[in-house]
Amino acid sequence: MKKFIISLLISAMLGSLYAQHSTLEYIEGEVVIKRISGDMEEAYIGDSISPGDSVITGADGYAELSLESSSTITIDRDTVFVFSHREKDEEKKSIFMIVLGKIGFKFDKLIQEPDIATPASIAGVRGTEFTVVSALDGSALYIVSEGSVAVEAKGGLVVLESQEGVAVPLGREPGEKFEVMIGQEDYSEWIDDGWKEFRDNPSDVLAGISSRLEEYALEAEDFYTRYDGSYRKLKSLRDKLDDIGNEQGTEARGNFYKKEVMPLEEVTGNFVLNYRYYALSALSLRRYVLTPMYVEMKTKYIMDQKNEIFTTFMKEYERFLSIFEEEVVPYLVEADI
Amino acid sequence: MKKAILTILIVSASLILFNGCDLFGPKTVSPEERLTEFTSNLNSADRLSTYTHIHPEVTTFNQIKADTWWESTPFTTAYRTFSFSMSFTSESGGVKTYSGTMTNANGSVATVIKFREMDAGSGIWYINFISLDGVSIIY
Numbered sequence: 053m054k055k056f057i058i059s060l061l062i063s064a065m066l067g068s069l070y071a072q073h074s075t076l077e078y079i080e081g082e083v084v085i086k087r088i089s090g091d092m093e094e095a096y097i098g099d100s101i102s103p104g105d106s107v108i109t110g111a112d113g114y115a116e117l118s119l120e121s122s123s124t125i126t127i128d129r130d131t132v133f134v135f136s137h138r139e140k141d142e143e144k145k146s147i148f149m150i151v152l153g154k155i156g157f158k159f160d161k162l163i164q165e166p167d168i169a170t171p172a173s174i175a176g177v178r179g180t181e182f183t184v185v186s187a188l189d190g191s192a193l194y195i196v197s198e199g200s201v202a203v204e205a206k207g208g209l210v211v212l213e214s215q216e217g218v219a220v221p222l223g224r225e226p227g228e229k230f231e232v233m234i235g236q237e238d239y240s241e242w243i244d245d246g247w248k249e250f251r252d253n254p255s256d257v258l259a260g261i262s263s264r265l266e267e268y269a270l271e272a273e274d275f276y277t278r279y280d281g282s283y284r285k286l287k288s289l290r291d292k293l294d295d296i297g298n299e300q301g302t303e304a305r306g307n308f309y310k311k312e313v314m315p316l317e318e319v320t321g322n323f324v325l326n327y328r329y330y331a332l333s334a335l336s337l338r339r340y341v342l343t344p345m346y347v348e349m350k351t352k353y354i355m356d357q358k359n360e361i362f363t364t365f366m367k368e369y370e371r372f373l374s375i376f377e378e379e380v381v382p383y384l385v386e387a388d389i
Numbered sequence: 390m391k392k393a394i395l396t397i398l399i400v401s402a403s404l405i406l407f408n409g410c411d412l413f414g415p416k417t418v419s420p421e422e423r424l425t426e427f428t429s430n431l432n433s434a435d436r437l438s439t440y441t442h443i444h445p446e447v448t449t450f451n452q453i454k455a456d457t458w459w460e461s462t463p464f465t466t467a468y469r470t471f472s473f474s475m476s477f478t479s480e481s482g483g484v485k486t487y488s489g490t491m492t493n494a495n496g497s498v499a500t501v502i503k504f505r506e507m508d509a510g511s512g513i514w515y516i517n518f519i520s521l522d523g524v525s526i527i528y
Contacts, residue, residue, distance in 0.1 A: 087445075100508070102444075104451040136451070146448065283461060290467050293495065306496035310522065313495075318524055320461035328452035387440070387454040 074101045074117045074125070074135070081129070082110030103146075106134045106340070109153065128154035130243070132340040136169075136329060149333065150186040151340040154243065157182055159199075171264045171337060173205035173220040182212075187246020188344065189257040190222030190264060195232050222260040254349055254365040261341055262372045265334055269379035272330035276383060279323035286320050289313045331383035338376055342369070417512030420485050420504040424473055427516060431464055431471045439464075444505050444515035447527055463521055468493040475502060483509060484517060491521060498522045 076083075076099045083095040086106040093099075095115065101107060107115055109131045117125040127133050131153025135146070146166040148155070157168070158181045168175040168184055170192035175184070180199040186192050194203050195217040202211045203218055208225025210218050217232045250257045289312055297305035346369060353362035418426070427442040440454045452458065460466065475489035485504045490497040503518035519527040 100446070102446040102450070103448045104445065279457065279461070283457075286461065290465075297494075302496055305494075309495040310498075314463065314522065314524070317462055317465075321458055321526070324455060324458040324461055325449055325452045328455055328458070332451055385455050387437075388451070 074119045075099070076101065076107075076115055077118045077124075078114075078116040080114040081112030083113045083115045083127075084108045084110075101135065103135050106132060106151075106336070108132050108340075123157070123159040125158075126156035128156070131155060132336075134336055134340075136332065147329075149336060150184050150192075151336050152186055152188060152344070154183065154185040157184070168201075169333070170220070171261065171341065172222040172224075173203055173226065175204065176202040185243060187243055187249070188341070189246045189249040190260050190341070191246060191249075192220045194218050194220070223263050250345065250348070254345070254361060255368045258342075258345060258365060258368045258372065261337065261345075262368065262375060265337055265372060265375055265380070268330045268334040268337065269375060272327045272334065272380065272383045275323050275327035275330065279320060279327055282316065282320040282323055286313070286316050289316060327383055331380055332388065334376065334380040335384065335388060338372075338380075342372055345369075418514055419512075420477075420487065420514045423504060423514050423516060424475065424487075424502065428471055428473055432469055434466070436460075436466065442516055443527060444507070444517045446505065447517060449528065453527070462526055463491075463493070463495075463498070464526075468495055470494070473500065473502075475500065485514070 076095055076097055079095050079097055084107075085093045085095045085099060085101065086108060087093060087102075095107070101117060107117070107127055109115055109127055109129050111129055113127075113129050113131075115127040117127065119125070125133070125148070132151040133153070133155055134149040134151060136149055147169050148157070148166055149169045151171065157177070159177065166177055168177060170184060170186040171190040172186070172192040173194075175194060177199075181197040182199070182201050183195045183197070184192060185195075192205075194201060194212060196212040196214055198214050200211055200213050202209060203220060203226050205220045206223065206225045210226040210229055212218055212229060215232050216229050218226045218229050220226045293305055293309055293313060296308050349362060349365050349369075353359050356362065423442055427439070430436065430439045430442060436456055436459050439459055440450070443450055443453065447453075464471070471491065471493045473489065473491050475487040477485065478488045479486045483505060486501065487504070488499070488501045491500040498521045501518070501520045502516060504514040505517035507513040507515060516527065518525070
């Protein structure tokens with residue numbers, strides 16, 4: 053009975069730790085919510101943002117989200133922000149994904165340290181106030197106002213303290229740390245540089261994004277393989293369950309289930325959560341990074357579709373789609389699309 | 390006139406019969422009704438819509454749309470038939486908590502299920518959390 057009460061208490065604590073609900077406190081200009089169901093809705097103050105939803109701001113858009121933990125997230129213009137979740141080292145983690153644009157974070161009370169992900173990097177948060185900018189060319193910029201943030205990319209790790217920043221080019225380790233005069237930074241130039249980089253070298257930039265997609269696909273495959281092995285083992289244990297039930301009765305079956313099968317079910321289920329996390333991240337890349345690139349190029353070269361820059365871009369575009377179709381779609385389900 | 394009224398009455402009665410109370414606003418789903426629908430889904434052959442009983446604010450909602458997840462958990466079709474014996478225990482911050490047992494082919498396990506409304510006051514309740522024997526399955 054004591055164990056049951058403790059279990060209930062732990063469950064209740066876990067529930068409050070992992071559930072991160074957020075509400076739109078303020079909006080300006082064009083702000084749209086893409087619901088997990090796929091529906092696009094115009095955003096209104098007071099709207100609830102759920103894990104899996106994306107908040108997308110237009111050229112004049114701005115939004116402020118509040119989390120249950122009294123934390124605030126500010127979403128600048130031309131930004132795509134996705135709230136997701138995955139298992140990491142057997143730990144349940146909230147992931148704030150900045151696919152494109154600029155986000156500011158102010159954590160008053162960290163009930164659970166989230167990870168911040170961009171196409172180029174992933175950052176563990178130990179800080180309280182910082183900004184992340186993700187440009188169209190996939191590169192990311194981290195600026196810390198208060199606390200510390202550990203930024204990891206391609207095996208490289210940089211720990212930023214207050215008033216420090218670092219840029220992470222796509223597919224490379226974080227660069228050198230630099231000092232920041234808080235309040236005097238101008239990110240718009242940096243974001244525009246991402247667009248300029250794309251306009252100057254569209255196929256190279258897209259190739260970098262394709263590499264990121266391949267990484268997501270590899271992670272999804274890796275976790276799927278682990279899931280597959282674990283599920284086979286689980287299946288044979290479940291067959292054994294039936295034998296035990298038939299030979300030794302219901303109580304023996306129940307004991308074997310709780311001791312041997314249930315723990316493996318938890319592990320197997322977590323592998324599914326992980327391969328699905330990477331597949332859904334790849335889907336975000338396709339929706340929010342590839343699509344604006346395609347629209348930009350199609351518009352620019354509408355009258356000159358034989359231009360070499362356009363045809364080279366389209367080849368890379370087709371390569372991206374082919375990787376997506378072959379290596380990501382198998383891990384998606386109809387309800388994702 | 391009499392014929393028109395009769396027609397309206399027949400159409401209204403049919404709508405109420407086949408679509409619940411949709412004529413008078415969206416259908417509400419109580420925690421008890423949600424649990425019944427969820428149980429029925431778990432016991433059916435088609436599991437593709439099982440995730441629709443889960444609140445979209447559940448952190449793993451997107452990931453658990455895949456059938457592979459349901460088959461990896463204690464809710465697998467291998468353990469049918471499922472039944473729940475749950476009692477209301479508390480309500481706090483718009484979340485109703487029920488505790489009791491889930492019974493399936495493996496016997497019974499201590500279960501906690503929490504429900505949350507889609508929007509405050511909508512009357513449409515979804516499963517927001519499930520733990521079995523102290524292990525969080527849906528959170």
